[in-house]
Amino acid sequence: MIYLDSAATSLLKPRSVGRAMTDALRYCASPGRGSHAAAMRAAEIALACREAAAELFHVEDPAQVVFTMNATHALNLAIHSLLRPGDRAVISGYEHNAVTRPLHALGAQIVTAWAPLFDRNATLAAFDRAMDGADVVIINHVSNVFGFIQPLEEVAALCSARRIPLIVDASQSAGVLPLDFSALGCEYMAMPGHKGLLGPQGTGLLLCREGASPLLYGGTGSLSREQSMPPFLPDRLEAGTHNIPGIAGLLEGIRYIMAAGTEQIDAHERRMLAIFSERLTELGVSGQFLAEDRSAQAGVLSVCPHGLECEAATEALGSAGVAVRSGLHCAPLAHASAGTLDTGTVRFSFSPFHSPEEMTAAAEISGKILGNGNKL
Amino acid sequence: MHTLIMFRSLTYAQRGARVLERAGISAAIARAPQGTTQRGCAYCVRIAGNRLHAAMHVLEDNHIPFNSVFRQREDGGYQEVQL
Numbered sequence: 001m002i003y004l005d006s007a008a009t010s011l012l013k014p015r016s017v018g019r020a021m022t023d024a025l026r027y028c029a030s031p032g033r034g035s036h037a038a039a040m041r042a043a044e045i046a047l048a049c050r051e052a053a054a055e056l057f058h059v060e061d062p063a064q065v066v067f068t069m070n071a072t073h074a075l076n077l078a079i080h081s082l083l084r085p086g087d088r089a090v091i092s093g094y095e096h097n098a099v100t101r102p103l104h105a106l107g108a109q110i111v112t113a114w115a116p117l118f119d120r121n122a123t124l125a126a127f128d129r130a131m132d133g134a135d136v137v138i139i140n141h142v143s144n145v146f147g148f149i150q151p152l153e154e155v156a157a158l159c160s161a162r163r164i165p166l167i168v169d170a171s172q173s174a175g176v177l178p179l180d181f182s183a184l185g186c187e188y189m190a191m192p193g194h195k196g197l198l199g200p201q202g203t204g205l206l207l208c209r210e211g212a213s214p215l216l217y218g219g220t221g222s223l224s225r226e227q228s229m230p231p232f233l234p235d236r237l238e239a240g241t242h243n244i245p246g247i248a249g250l251l252e253g254i255r256y257i258m259a260a261g262t263e264q265i266d267a268h269e270r271r272m273l274a275i276f277s278e279r280l281t282e283l284g285v286s287g288q289f290l291a292e293d294r295s296a297q298a299g300v301l302s303v304c305p306h307g308l309e310c311e312a313a314t315e316a317l318g319s320a321g322v323a324v325r326s327g328l329h330c331a332p333l334a335h336a337s338a339g340t341l342d343t344g345t346v347r348f349s350f351s352p353f354h355s356p357e358e359m360t361a362a363a364e365i366s367g368k369i370l371g372n373g374n375k376l
Numbered sequence: 377m378h379t380l381i382m383f384r385s386l387t388y389a390q391r392g393a394r395v396l397e398r399a400g401i402s403a404a405i406a407r408a409p410q411g412t413t414q415r416g417c418a419y420c421v422r423i424a425g426n427r428l429h430a431a432m433h434v435l436e437d438n439h440i441p442f443n444s445v446f447r448q449r450e451d452g453g454y455q456e457v458q459l
Contacts, residue, residue, distance in 0.1 A: 031386060032385075032386045032419075034407070035405065035406050040405065043386055043390060044390070046387075047387060047390045047391070050387065063385070063387050063388065221419075222384070222385050222386070222417055222418060223415045223416050223417070223418070224415075224416030224417040225414070225415050225416030226415055230384075232384050232385060234385070234387060235385050235387075
């Protein structure tokens, strides 16, 4: 199988990730719950992971790195910390349901900064127009459907100038594009541990500042006599036993990325995309969503195949050994922006571990299935 | 006799112990003993009694906040040090 579903989760991982998880299962207990050797080993792993993430994302204090179950959990924490019912949230037209559903559930007033796909200038102008009176701005750095790299730095500068808190959904960019939490001045940055950071599922990070509100309440190993959550990070947002095997794996994923370099990973994934899409084009596959300005697209390619339903195409691709995802990718807003809400797309997404040969092989298979006029 | 430096969380106790060790001050993380905290479970760093002033400077230089300090008495109990 050629795995081209890295935007969903990183099936391909450094070997060190699995080894670290196995070791943690054998030798680590619960951090913050004892001072014996097994508990302290777990605590050292947790701190090392916070420190590695703080270094990678330029967070001043590792205590501002909070462990979550996934990016959705992290986004819910951020949204519930900053918004109350009726508050005005300005979001991009490429947000995931992990943002829009919590906003709807909260009863927030949602204002969408609509912009055409891959048009960074229009995106920035849309945010500029919509931002007045906003209580919070939320931007998906990279669209999980199209790989569109939104103008994060520019939107962050607008937010800073108007003193509007910014939440960044870095689900598709963490570990792939450079991210500087301090320089952006954002209030929260949410990310999964299992995508670009190459860790295991069940892990995520929220980079945050003081003042966050917990979603879960319970034991933290600190201030145990008190019936309110501790006022300090990370304990305030981390009730219950940590996922130490997951965190151990995530630490190794982050270490791999720091050694490889995000610029190199980004360049590699874009090269894989280019090889794959060029061969698809040669094979007559139309309906590829490619940015004219290649700097506006990360290693994700959506295709709306001519004459084929996406689900049927994906099933055929899977049977032929190419693993991809189809449908709306939990991001109907992005499809509404791109005009694919009724069809969905077939999504190919790339990883640091793909080779050019795999891309050519995957394109040959995909070309036969997605080529114009092909009927399954 | 040793001294306990109390931190607000395990994360800060770990970071405190690390910078102290790097500065040549032997430091061990421990659960805070009864009587040293009114608010329930906490973590502290145990150092030699004669290294307190040096330790405080190291922590301050590294911007690692601590809550309070307790010195061990001869009877084994702890007495808070007024800073």
